Amino acid sequence: MSDNQADLIVHARWIAPVTPDSGVLENHSLVVIDGRIADILPTPLAREKWQADDPQTLDSHLLIPGLVNAHTHAAMNLLRGIADDLPLMTWLEKHIWPAEGQFVSDSFVYDGTLLAAAEMIRSGTTTFADMYFFPASAARATVEAGLRASLFCPVLDFPTPMGGGPEDYLRLATDAMDQWRHEPRIQIGFGPHAPYTVSDEPLEKVLTLAEELDVPVMMHVHETAGEIQMAVGNTGERPLTRLKELGLLSPRLLAVHMTQLTDDEIALVAETGTQVVHCPESNLKLASGFAPIEKLRQAGVNVALGTDGAASNNDLDMIGEARTAAFLAKGVSLQADALPAAEVLKMATLNGAVALGRDSEIGSLEIGKQADMVAVDLNRIETQPVYDPVAQLVYAASRDQVTHSWVAGRCLLANRQLTTLNEALLLKNAQQWQQQIAGAEQRD
Ligand SMILES: CSC[C@H]1O[C@@H](n2cnc3c(O)ncnc32)[C@H](O)[C@@H]1O
Numbered sequence: 001m002s003d004n005q006a007d008l009i010v011h012a013r014w015i016a017p018v019t020p021d022s023g024v025l026e027n028h029s030l031v032v033i034d035g036r037i038a039d040i041l042p043t044p045l046a047r048e049k050w051q052a053d054d055p056q057t058l059d060s061h062l063l064i065p066g067l068v069n070a071h072t073h074a075a076m077n078l079l080r081g082i083a084d085d086l087p088l089m090t091w092l093e094k095h096i097w098p099a100e101g102q103f104v105s106d107s108f109v110y111d112g113t114l115l116a117a118a119e120m121i122r123s124g125t126t127t128f129a130d131m132y133f134f135p136a137s138a139a140r141a142t143v144e145a146g147l148r149a150s151l152f153c154p155v156l157d158f159p160t161p162m163g164g165g166p167e168d169y170l171r172l173a174t175d176a177m178d179q180w181r182h183e184p185r186i187q188i189g190f191g192p193h194a195p196y197t198v199s200d201e202p203l204e205k206v207l208t209l210a211e212e213l214d215v216p217v218m219m220h221v222h223e224t225a226g227e228i229q230m231a232v233g234n235t236g237e238r239p240l241t242r243l244k245e246l247g248l249l250s251p252r253l254l255a256v257h258m259t260q261l262t263d264d265e266i267a268l269v270a271e272t273g274t275q276v277v278h279c280p281e282s283n284l285k286l287a288s289g290f291a292p293i294e295k296l297r298q299a300g301v302n303v304a305l306g307t308d309g310a311a312s313n314n315d316l317d318m319i320g321e322a323r324t325a326a327f328l329a330k331g332v333s334l335q336a337d338a339l340p341a342a343e344v345l346k347m348a349t350l351n352g353a354v355a356l357g358r359d360s361e362i363g364s365l366e367i368g369k370q371a372d373m374v375a376v377d378l379n380r381i382e383t384q385p386v387y388d389p390v391a392q393l394v395y396a397a398s399r400d401q402v403t404h405s406w407v408a409g410r411c412l413l414a415n416r417q418l419t420t421l422n423e424a425l426l427l428k429n430a431q432q433w434q435q436q437i438a439g440a441e442q443r444d
């Protein structure tokens, strides 16, 4: 027996490390020490070289890097189904913003983020990028769930339950950065909502602070044709031109949606190294348009994948989102080879980590990186037989096939059981919020 003691060993039927030249490894094992990947090697060798108290043998499973949901509004899980089948601005102005104005609070965000965390863990996400109110409550929920998050603090021109205006929002954001700077699983950034809700002066302050503090910035950009028409009507300029003039286009910016792009704008996004986050299901459901993903990729832009919030998607299922992204890219480009399965898996993992500036730690399964990974059982009627495990994951598997999840080597899902969260309590809280919110809607 070997004297190389590991904290965790996973013997997997397949491992997709999402590294440039490794493809899919068959009958390999992944070894974890102190939360990091210490070794990846053929299982017979691993059995000789390493030992662990409770090795996991997952002999019909594909092990992948934890999925990185690069854009969501986690607490909006409590608003799932409140307003459907509407275009963006009607949805926001007539339903979502009034509901948020009435109900969003510290406890709403804490309970909503915990509910979302459970859904994310059960569907293979280990890191999420969130843009929502009361980020300190979201951070508390994230730490309790054991997930990793990049929390983008809102900045808007107008008052909300969280603050009276830009000065408040900027102060709250820098306070949150200070408060969470010692928690390695939490990253805090700035989240100016959109070009149509944030004026030039606060955007200039966001840029100065983001550069000074070296943090990322996330913004909804070019989500609909209406957004462009409104900006051109009011200022004569398209929003992306304005952001360029303000100096915001850079690798620090995660531009979410980007469904309306000219070829020149695609070149500009590529030149400036701006990150794009694609949310195909939200764009489809709100009838916002289609992001030209294949053109962006061909231009060398890093494209990550996000679900957006559960009130516009209506789920936080990154496996489903990956399938939609692949099909949509093929449909929009009329090229069947657009966004192949391995590329879309990279978009859902490593590209998200790159967009968040966290790829030295997460996004792929490599020695030295954090042991953030999930196992998907392919031994189901729906995914047998297996010729290509990554194609099976993207084109045929469902999120309920995610059996195990680990963040920094800590198990958050074991045989589909949540280990950090109390499912019964989450359900009870969700139902209580529904009664309160639906009751108020009836009285209005
Ligand atoms: C400033 S906190 C986030 C803010 O964004 C709203 N929101 C959710 N989804 C979208 C979307 O697709 N486009 C624009 N704004 C969105 C959310 O309700 C919060 O108010």
Ligand SMILES: [Zn+2]
Pocket: 071, 072, 073, 220, 256, 308, 309
């Ligand atoms: Zn959004």
